[in-house]
Amino acid sequence: MGLADEVLVGNRLSLARLLTQIENETPVGRQAISELYRFTGRAHIIGVTGAPGTGKSSLVNCLALAFRQPEGGIPQAKVGILAVDPSSPFSGGAILGDRVRMKDLAGDSGIFIRSMATRGSLGGLAVTTAGMVQALDAAGFEIILVETVGAGQSEIDIARLAHTTLVVEAPGLGDDIQAIKAGILEIADILVINKADQPGVDVTERALKANLDLAHPSPHTFRTGKTSAAFLLAGMPVETPAPAELWIPPIVKTTATEKKGVGELIQAILQHRGYIEGNGMKRSHEIFRTAYEMGVLLEEALLQDWRQGISDVELEALLEQVYTRQISPWEAVQKLV
Ligand SMILES: Nc1nc2c(ncn2[C@@H]2O[C@H](COP(=O)(O)OP(=O)(O)OP(=O)(O)O)[C@@H](O)[C@H]2O)c(=O)[nH]1
Numbered sequence: 001m002g003l004a005d006e007v008l009v010g011n012r013l014s015l016a017r018l019l020t021q022i023e024n025e026t027p028v029g030r031q032a033i034s035e036l037y038r039f040t041g042r043a044h045i046i047g048v049t050g051a052p053g054t055g056k057s058s059l060v061n062c063l064a065l066a067f068r069q070p071e072g073g074i075p076q077a078k079v080g081i082l083a084v085d086p087s088s089p090f091s092g093g094a095i096l097g098d099r100v101r102m103k104d105l106a107g108d109s110g111i112f113i114r115s116m117a118t119r120g121s122l123g124g125l126a127v128t129t130a131g132m133v134q135a136l137d138a139a140g141f142e143i144i145l146v147e148t149v150g151a152g153q154s155e156i157d158i159a160r161l162a163h164t165t166l167v168v169e170a171p172g173l174g175d176d177i178q179a180i181k182a183g184i185l186e187i188a189d190i191l192v193i194n195k196a197d198q199p200g201v202d203v204t205e206r207a208l209k210a211n212l213d214l215a216h217p218s219p220h221t222f223r224t225g226k227t228s229a230a231f232l233l234a235g236m237p238v239e240t241p242a243p244a245e246l247w248i249p250p251i252v253k254t255t256a257t258e259k260k261g262v263g264e265l266i267q268a269i270l271q272h273r274g275y276i277e278g279n280g281m282k283r284s285h286e287i288f289r290t291a292y293e294m295g296v297l298l299e300e301a302l303l304q305d306w307r308q309g310i311s312d313v314e315l316e317a318l319l320e321q322v323y324t325r326q327i328s329p330w331e332a333v334q335k336l337v
Pocket residue numbers: 051052053054055056057058059094149194195196197198254255256257258
């Protein structure tokens with residue numbers, strides 16, 4: 001049996017191996033993803049982002065438990081967890097901490113937890129994470145929680161990947177309106193104020209509400225920036241239905257350490273899921289996400305292809321000409337292509 005088949009029949013060790021192959025962007029990983037791709041698209045992907053230490057991992061832990069041992073009408077689901085730490089590859093300590101905190105979940109075959117430390121690569125965080133999510137999806141995990149530390153681009157990447165994005169704030173951190181970046185509010189489908197047991201919850205809530213009023217109402221739009229996805233999609237009408245009803249991100253208060261507010265948070269997630277499934281937004285979101293992923297892969301493939309057709313000597317000679325100011329970088333590129 002190949003790796004992909006073993007993943008499909010629920011072999012956890014094979015799934016772990018596959019995730020490593022995908023993380024390392026190996027041909028084996030890409031081949032397996034290609035075989036598994038038609039089994040994907042079933043999971044609901046939940047992004048969990050926010051400033052360091054707001055309680056994202058604790059919340060992910062609570063959410064996973066709630067989907068495994070559901071109460072009050074919450075559907076039971078198999079849960080995959082991906083903890084992405086884009087900040088540095090040397091964060092073994094933090095990741096270990098997450099593992100320890102997630103001990104409640106150990107030994108349950110309906111849960112799969114994976115930490116990854118992304119490294120700089122052509123495809124970058126978005127494509128590698130997307131591949132790992134696809135593997136978990138094909139393996140039958142119906143809810144996939146992806147945690148990233150809010151650090152700029154990574155939140156945007158997660159929003160592209162996730163169907164529902166939770167932005168986690170904590171009192172004391174978000175009191176200063178300046179501290180609540182408009183960008184992060186724009187990607188939030190649900191705002192969570194965790195550590196609701198701490199003082200200052202009302203101040204944080206008021207600050208969030210004030211910012212929400214400024215940022216909304218506007219339907220979520222996808223920004224491509226100067227990426228290959230922008231080229232791929234240029235001039236293509238990606239269907240973005242105007243939703244009959246705007247989604248105003250609800251603010252949910254939780255205390256992860258006491259497992260409080262988790263039921264409300266799950267209700268909000270399920271509501272958002274119903275919203276995007278019912279109005280066509282899920283479809284346009286996924287088409288966009290796919291275009292983004294293909295854009296990154298296309299760029300990589302074209303560059304590799306092009307690089308094979310050019311000798312080191314040729315390239316060096318051109319660089320030398322640019323260095324000695326005989327030609328400009330632009331002229332050099334014209335010669336190269
Ligand atoms: N008082 C209180 N503490 C909490 C709550 N949730 C989490 N914590 C604590 O806050 C600290 C950070 O929690 P984590 O879950 O690791 O936070 P995180 O956002 O995942 O942190 P990073 O991944 O490092 O960004 C831990 O000591 C938790 O026990 C809460 O609701 N109330």
